[in-house]
Amino acid sequence: MKIVAVTACxxxxxxTYMAAEQLAKAAKKxxxxxxxxxxxxxxIENEISQAEVDAADVAIFAVGIPVLNKDxxxxxxxxxVGVQEAIKKPDAIFEQLGK
Amino acid sequence: MSRDLQFVFPLxxxxxxxxxxxxxxxxxxxxxxxxxxxxxxxxxxxxxSTLALVSTMTKEGDRCVVRIDGPDADRAADAIRMFLDETLxxxxxxxxxxxxxxxxxxxxxxxxxxxxxxxxxxxxxxIACAPAHPVHARRLSLPPAAADSAGSREECERLxxxxxxxESSYRSAPARRGTEAEIAKAHLSIVTDVEFRTELESGIxxxxxxxxxxxxxxAERYTALLGTADSEYLRERAVDIRDVSSQIMDAxxxxxxxxxxxxxxxDVVVVADDLTPSQFxxxxxxxxxxxxxxxxxxxxxxxxxxxxxxxxxxxxxxDAVLHLAAGEIVVLDAVRGIVVTTPAGxxxxxxxxxxxxxxxxxxxxxxxxxxxxxxxxxxxIEVAANAASVEEAEKAFRDGAEGxxxxxxxxxxxxxxxxxxxxxQFAVYAATMRAAQGRPVIFRTLxxxxxxxxxYLGLPDEENxxxxxxxxxxxxxxxxxxxxxxRALLRASxxxxxxxxxxxxxxxxxxxxxxxxxxxxxxxLVAAGIAFNPATEIGIMVEIPSVAFIIDQLAPLVDFFSxxxxxxxxxxxxxxxxxxxxxxxxxxxxxxxxxxxRMITDGAHRHGRWVGMCGELGGKIPAxxxxxxxxxxxxxxxxxxxxxxxxxxxxxxxxxxxxxxARALACETPEEVExxxxxxxxxxxxxxxLIDGSIIVLESENSAKALVIRELVSAxxxxxxxxxxxxxxxxxxxxxxxxxxxxxxxxxIPHCKSAAVxxxxxxFLRPAKPFLWAEGDEDPVNMVILLAINDAAAGDxxxxxxxKLSRKLMHDEFRAKLxxxxxxxxxxxxxSEAMQ
Numbered sequence: 001m002k003i004v005a006v007t008a009c010x011x012x013x014x015x016t017y018m019a020a021e022q023l024a025k026a027a028k029k030x031x032x033x034x035x036x037x038x039x040x041x042x043x044i045e046n047e048i049s050q051a052e053v054d055a056a057d058v059a060i061f062a063v064g065i066p067v068l069n070k071d072x073x074x075x076x077x078x079x080x081v082g083v084q085e086a087i088k089k090p091d092a093i094f095e096q097l098g099k
Numbered sequence: 100m101s102r103d104l105q106f107v108f109p110l111x112x113x114x115x116x117x118x119x120x121x122x123x124x125x126x127x128x129x130x131x132x133x134x135x136x137x138x139x140x141x142x143x144x145x146x147x148s149t150l151a152l153v154s155t156m157t158k159e160g161d162r163c164v165v166r167i168d169g170p171d172a173d174r175a176a177d178a179i180r181m182f183l184d185e186t187l188x189x190x191x192x193x194x195x196x197x198x199x200x201x202x203x204x205x206x207x208x209x210x211x212x213x214x215x216x217x218x219x220x221x222x223x224x225x226i227a228c229a230p231a232h233p234v235h236a237r238r239l240s241l242p243p244a245a246a247d248s249a250g251s252r253e254e255c256e257r258l259x260x261x262x263x264x265x266e267s268s269y270r271s272a273p274a275r276r277g278t279e280a281e282i283a284k285a286h287l288s289i290v291t292d293v294e295f296r297t298e299l300e301s302g303i304x305x306x307x308x309x310x311x312x313x314x315x316x317x318a319e320r321y322t323a324l325l326g327t328a329d330s331e332y333l334r335e336r337a338v339d340i341r342d343v344s345s346q347i348m349d350a351x352x353x354x355x356x357x358x359x360x361x362x363x364x365x366d367v368v369v370v371a372d373d374l375t376p377s378q379f380x381x382x383x384x385x386x387x388x389x390x391x392x393x394x395x396x397x398x399x400x401x402x403x404x405x406x407x408x409x410x411x412x413x414x415x416x417x418d419a420v421l422h423l424a425a426g427e428i429v430v431l432d433a434v435r436g437i438v439v440t441t442p443a444g445x446x447x448x449x450x451x452x453x454x455x456x457x458x459x460x461x462x463x464x465x466x467x468x469x470x471x472x473x474x475x476x477x478x479x480i481e482v483a484a485n486a487a488s489v490e491e492a493e494k495a496f497r498d499g500a501e502g503x504x505x506x507x508x509x510x511x512x513x514x515x516x517x518x519x520x521x522x523x524q525f526a527v528y529a530a531t532m533r534a535a536q537g538r539p540v541i542f543r544t545l546x547x548x549x550x551x552x553x554x555y556l557g558l559p560d561e562e563n564x565x566x567x568x569x570x571x572x573x574x575x576x577x578x579x580x581x582x583x584x585x586r587a588l589l590r591a592s593x594x595x596x597x598x599x600x601x602x603x604x605x606x607x608x609x610x611x612x613x614x615x616x617x618x619x620x621x622x623x624l625v626a627a628g629i630a631f632n633p634a635t636e637i638g639i640m641v642e643i644p645s646v647a648f649i650i651d652q653l654a655p656l657v658d659f660f661s662x663x664x665x666x667x668x669x670x671x672x673x674x675x676x677x678x679x680x681x682x683x684x685x686x687x688x689x690x691x692x693x694x695x696x697r698m699i700t701d702g703a704h705r706h707g708r709w710v711g712m713c714g715e716l717g718g719k720i721p722a723x724x725x726x727x728x729x730x731x732x733x734x735x736x737x738x739x740x741x742x743x744x745x746x747x748x749x750x751x752x753x754x755x756x757x758x759x760x761a762r763a764l765a766c767e768t769p770e771e772v773e774x775x776x777x778x779x780x781x782x783x784x785x786x787x788x789l790i791d792g793s794i795i796v797l798e799s800e801n802s803a804k805a806l807v808i809r810e811l812v813s814a815x816x817x818x819x820x821x822x823x824x825x826x827x828x829x830x831x832x833x834x835x836x837x838x839x840x841x842x843x844x845x846x847x848i849p850h851c852k853s854a855a856v857x858x859x860x861x862x863f864l865r866p867a868k869p870f871l872w873a874e875g876d877e878d879p880v881n882m883v884i885l886l887a888i889n890d891a892a893a894g895d896x897x898x899x900x901x902x903k904l905s906r907k908l909m910h911d912e913f914r915a916k917l918x919x920x921x922x923x924x925x926x927x928x929x930x931s932e933a934m935q
Contacts, residue, residue, distance in 0.1 A: 017902040
């Protein structure tokens with residue numbers, strides 16, 4: 001599967017990046033390709049383009065605050081989870097995607 | 100002849116001993132009968148008796164009448180009218196307002212444990228945990244020999260003899276200074292009080308009592324009367340009656356052994372209503388770890404002594420503190436201004452840790468105390484202290500003051516019945532010069548009037564005291580008093596670098612007049628063959644904005660300028676900072692004000708004049724880059740801040756100061772200036788690395804979330820990464836409330852972004868015993884990493900590094916390395932590697 005993901009948390013110092021790392025690690029383990037955009041204290045990094053969204057099968061939002069530029073994801077199936085969930089149980093997210 | 104005078108009682112503490120004794124003193128100068136009637140309560144009193152007046156329980160706002168009847172009623176009425184209008188309203192000027200409620204913020208642990216907290220005002224910083232030691236007026240008891248000749252003539256003689264002894268000992272009191280003399284005067288008015296004496300005598304002659312019994316009966320009568328007063332202050336004055344009564348008893352029968360305070364044998368926190376300097380000096384200071392005082396003035400001599408000895412002190416504590424039993428453990432937190440009674444285990448543990456943190460900070464800063472203040476690139480700026488007494492000056496030099504930038508001489512003039520003599524003043528100025536050992540001391544001539552009243556000057560009430568008759572503006576009306584001060588100051592100039600500074604200057608004319616005045620005094624001294632330094636520097640306070648525009652005209656007439664930032668700010672911005680409704684508009688960081696400051700410093704330097712700053716802004720450590728940018732030659736502040744001020748100065752270069760000042764001058768609001776300063780501190784701060792060994796705790800004994808967070812925050816505090824640990828702690832908890840920062844894998848990463856963090860930091864802690872970070876967590880945490888980020892650091896390199904570290908923490912091998920690291924330096928190494 002081709003996945004795009006966005007992570008974001010209230011302070012934007014740490015959880016955003018931890019979740020991004022976990023999603024990337026787990027995706028690899030499940031044999032998916034993934035691009036994770038972080039919306040944290042450093043601003044938007046590793047930004048996902050509209051073309052990348054259009055080419056993807058599914059989007060994951062691991063967030064604790066509203067996602068910026070959300071309209072990019074208007075036409076794609078989005079799985080929204082808590083940022084903590086992505087950190088603590090990333091595998092569960094991908095298991096759910098498989099269903 | 101008779102006259103009636105109506106008045107409304109003006110003092111919020113009621114008709115207490117001080118105004119009553121002043122009234123009685125005046126009334127006793129006239130033959131006429133003088134009666135005071137409180138029309139609200141109907142209470143009537145002999146105006147010649149302090150106690151009778153006090154017993155009327157007159158409160159603020161009560162309508163009263165003074166009835167004067169006798170041959171000199173007209174003269175008496177005129178004098179009393181003047182007293183009621185001009186002196187009476189100022190009788191309370193230097194008393195602390197009752198029921199002071201300080202800020203109210205307490206450390207989190209006190210809220211969490213519902214600790215019993217009393218708020219006061221910290222006047223000498225520090226922390227003490229020790230048993231309470233109440234010091235109060237002695238209890239009256241009948242001496243064994245007291246009842247022998249009750250009712251007889253010998254008893255009357257014994258009483259009169261005792262009263263005479265006491266009266267003459269009080270009368271010799273003016274030789275004492277300040278507070279002590281004032282108390283003696285209040286006590287004298289009780290001993291000589293007509294009603295009090297009549298009451299004592301009638302005890303013997305009419306009721307057949309002994310002197311001792313009569314004293315007890317009289318004391319009980321008046322203390323009971325005062326004890327039911329509505330005013331807290333009046334109730335407290337019962338102490339004076341008891342004090343005087345026990346002294347009469349001593350004079351009549353000799354002092355019993357237990358009259359002397361039992362010697363201290365272990366550490367205590369002294370709790371008292373007020374403590375006279377002699378009571379305080381009588382205690383073994385080695386064991387006095389702190390003072391909690393209900394009614395002491397911030398400028399009372401006891402407080403000044405405590406400060407000079409470095410003994411923590413909180414004043415304005417509620418009266419409940421007086422009910423503490425001897426030996427009951429209390430915490431005196433004179434950093435925040437609170438007293439904690441019956442502290443629970445966690446609170447004691449918290450304060451023990453706080454004390455260790457304070458000690459670590461003091462150690463860190465002490466190296467700076469003895470150093471000359473210089474910027475990172477070697478530019479010299481003098482760091483001096485503000486002082487109001489010899490004791491404070493001595494303490495200041497121990498704290499590393501390079502001079503006294505402001506010696507407030509008005510303290511010598513307050514709390515007494517007449518101005519100090521030239522010799523009395525000279526003794527204080529000379530002792531200060533000796534303490535200075537060649538360092539400069541700037542003595543500010545009398546700055547009185549306006550908000551600082553002194554009853555004996557008889558200054559009128561003013562609608563706008565800050566724009567009125569004060570400081571240099573009233574010198575001409577008190578020529579002898581100012582002559583004496585200038586003579587005393589010039590004499591002190593023979594002993595070192597004494598400088599004279601004139602307050603409230605607005606014009607060239609005033610400076611010319613003062614120079615001529617000083618020249619005249621110099622001629623007199625020369626004529627009398629008295630030594631002084633003819634080149635004594637004369638300077639002025641810059642506190643009226645007009646001065647900023649005539650620096651060129653003033654420079655030829657003065658040797659130096661010193662910026663009084665408080666008054667200058669309020670005059671420049673037209674904001675009374677005592678007015679809660681507009682206080683928010685008062686800020687010395689207002690960009691227009693900073694531009695004014697630059698005009699002043701540039702002007703002074705263009706004309707080759709030295710310029711310092713002695714107001715509150717001069718004590719603000721975050722403002723250091725501004726001081727450097729302005730090119731101030733000196734800053735003067737309260738002495739405990741001196742080591743930290745020197746440390747901060749050493750962290751910036753003069754060029755950085757220029758750049759930061761330029762940025763501040765371009766800001767539009769004071770908040771922007773403060774943010775710019777916080778940012779400057781964050782980026783510049785001593786080049787502190789994000790992490791180092793001093794903020795790593797291994798084998799922590801704490802194994803509870805709250806304690807661990809505090810321990811980490813205290814580590815930042817001790818290492819100079821925050822000056823406000825309570826706020827950092829609150830910020831961490833605010834973040835924690837959105838959702839817990841336990842991330843699983845035995846790791847928690849509490850964090851915050853706060854302006855109270857000066858230097859972004861990663862602090863690390865491993866508990867000896869793993870514990871659950873939050874209810875419902877599966878794994879106990881064995882590693883806690885506190886990420887404390889400076890508010891102004893958004894987008895900076897530190898955040899990038901922390902983002903990297905956060906990702907790294909998701910990897911098992913990295914966590915294993917942190918868990919297994921045998922020493923702090925191994926932790927630093929592992930973290931640093933991850934952040935590369």
